[in-house]
Amino acid sequence: MPANLTPQYMSAEQRFKQASTHEEKITCLEDMLRIMPKHKGTDKLQADLKKRLSKLRQEAQKASTTRRGGMLSVDTEGAGQIVMVGPPNMGKSALLAALTKATPEVADYPFTTRRPMPGMMAVDHIQIQLVDMPPISRDAMEPWMAQITRNADALLLVVDLADPALLDAVTLLTETLQAWKIAPTGAAESAEAGDDLAVGVVPRRALLLGTKWDQPESQDHWALLQEFYGTRWPMLAVSARDGYQLDALRQALYELLDIVCVYTKAPGKKPDLAAPFTMPRGSTVVDVAVTVHKDVAAQLKFARVWHAQTSEGQMVPRDYVVQEGDVIELHT
Numbered sequence: 001m002p003a004n005l006t007p008q009y010m011s012a013e014q015r016f017k018q019a020s021t022h023e024e025k026i027t028c029l030e031d032m033l034r035i036m037p038k039h040k041g042t043d044k045l046q047a048d049l050k051k052r053l054s055k056l057r058q059e060a061q062k063a064s065t066t067r068r069g070g071m072l073s074v075d076t077e078g079a080g081q082i083v084m085v086g087p088p089n090m091g092k093s094a095l096l097a098a099l100t101k102a103t104p105e106v107a108d109y110p111f112t113t114r115r116p117m118p119g120m121m122a123v124d125h126i127q128i129q130l131v132d133m134p135p136i137s138r139d140a141m142e143p144w145m146a147q148i149t150r151n152a153d154a155l156l157l158v159v160d161l162a163d164p165a166l167l168d169a170v171t172l173l174t175e176t177l178q179a180w181k182i183a184p185t186g187a188a189e190s191a192e193a194g195d196d197l198a199v200g201v202v203p204r205r206a207l208l209l210g211t212k213w214d215q216p217e218s219q220d221h222w223a224l225l226q227e228f229y230g231t232r233w234p235m236l237a238v239s240a241r242d243g244y245q246l247d248a249l250r251q252a253l254y255e256l257l258d259i260v261c262v263y264t265k266a267p268g269k270k271p272d273l274a275a276p277f278t279m280p281r282g283s284t285v286v287d288v289a290v291t292v293h294k295d296v297a298a299q300l301k302f303a304r305v306w307h308a309q310t311s312e313g314q315m316v317p318r319d320y321v322v323q324e325g326d327v328i329e330l331h332t
C-alpha cells in the first residue's frame with residue numbers, strides 16, 4: 001500500500017535532513033510522526049521513525065562533553081562553536097543561562113564553573129553553540145582548557161565592566177591566549193591573520209564583551225575599555241541580569257563566525273525560509289550543492305540565484321560566490 005505522504009510531511013522531512021543539532025532533529029522527527037498519515041502503508045515507516053527518535057534521544061542524553069584520557073572535549077553542534085574565555089566571576093555562566101536553555105551554576109564567588117558546558121543559542125533560524133568554561137587564572141589550569149579554546153570556531157572574551165581591575169582582566173586574557181598559542185583577531189585582519197603568526201599559533205576571531213552593564217560604574221569603565229581596545233577587537237557591552245543588548249550580542253556572534261545563510265529551492269517552488277544552510281563566507285554554488293547532496297554537486301549544470309532584494313532570478317556559474325540571504329535553485 002502506498003504511503004501517500006503529505007507535503008507537510010515532506011517539508012518536515014526536509015527540515016530533518018538539514019537539522020544540525022540533536023534538539024532540532026528530535027523536534028523534526030516528532031513533527032514527522034505527528035503529521036504522517038497513519039494506516040497499514042505507513043506502519044513500517046512509523047516504526048522506523050520511532051526507532052530513530054529513541055536513538056536520538058539517547059544520544060542527546062549523553063553529554064556532548066566527552067572525556068578521552070584526562071582530556072575533555074566538546075563536540076560542535078549547529079552552525080559553529082564559540083567558547084567563552086575570562087577570569088572568575090565575570091558572568092560567563094549567567095550569559096550562557098540567558099542566551100541558551102542550558103542551566104549552569106551561577107554564583108557570587110569565583111571558580112564556580114569546573115567543567116565546560118555547551119548550550120545552543122538561536123539566532124533567527126540557525127543555532128550557534130556557546131561553550132561556558134571554568135575561569136582562566138594565573139594558577140595552573142587544566143590542559144583541556146587550552147585544547148577546547150583552540151578548537152573553537154571563535155572566541156568570546158568576557159570581562160566584568162563593574163570590576164575596578166578591568167584592564168588587568170584583559171591583560172590576563174591576552175597573556176593566557178598567548179600561552180595557549182592562540183591569536184585572538186579582530187574582524188578586519190582575520191583574513192590575512194594567518195600569514196605572519198609564529199609556528200603553531202592559530203588565529204581565532206574574537207569579540208571583547210563587557211558584562212554587568214546594569215552596574216553604576218560600568219559606563220565609565222566601558223569608555224576606558226573602548227579607548228584601550230576599541231581598535232583591536234569588536235566590542236559590546238551587555239547585561240545578563242536585565243537583558244540589555246543580548247539581541248545585539250546574538251547578531252554579533254553570528255557575524256563573528258563569518259558564515260552566510262543561504263536557502264535552496266526546487267524549480268517552480270518556494271524556498272523554505274525557516275531552513276537555511278549555513279556556509280563559510282566565500283563558499284560557491286558548488287559548495288552549497290555538496291552540502292545538499294554529493295550527487296547534486298556532481299551533476300550540477302548551473303544555478304539561478306535570487307538576491308535578498310531582487311525578484312528576478314539570475315543565472316550564475318558553478319563558481320559563483322554565494323551571499324547572505326541568497327535563494328539558490330540548483331539545476332542538474
Ligand SMILES: Nc1nc2c(ncn2[C@@H]2O[C@H](COP(=O)(O)OP(=O)(O)OP(=O)(O)O)[C@@H](O)[C@H]2O)c(=O)[nH]1
Nearest residue numbers: 089090091092093094107108111112113135240241
Ligand atoms: N549585576 C549583574 N550581575 C551579574 C550579571 N551577570 C552575572 N552577574 C553576577 O555575577 C556573579 C558571577 O556570575 P557567574 O555567571 O557565575 O560568573 P562566571 O564568570 O561564570 O564565574 P566562574 O564560573 O567563577 O568563572 C553572580 O553573582 C551573578 O549573579 C549582570 O549582567 N549584572
Ligand SMILES: [Mg+2]
Nearest residue numbers: 092093112113
Ligand atoms: Mg561560571
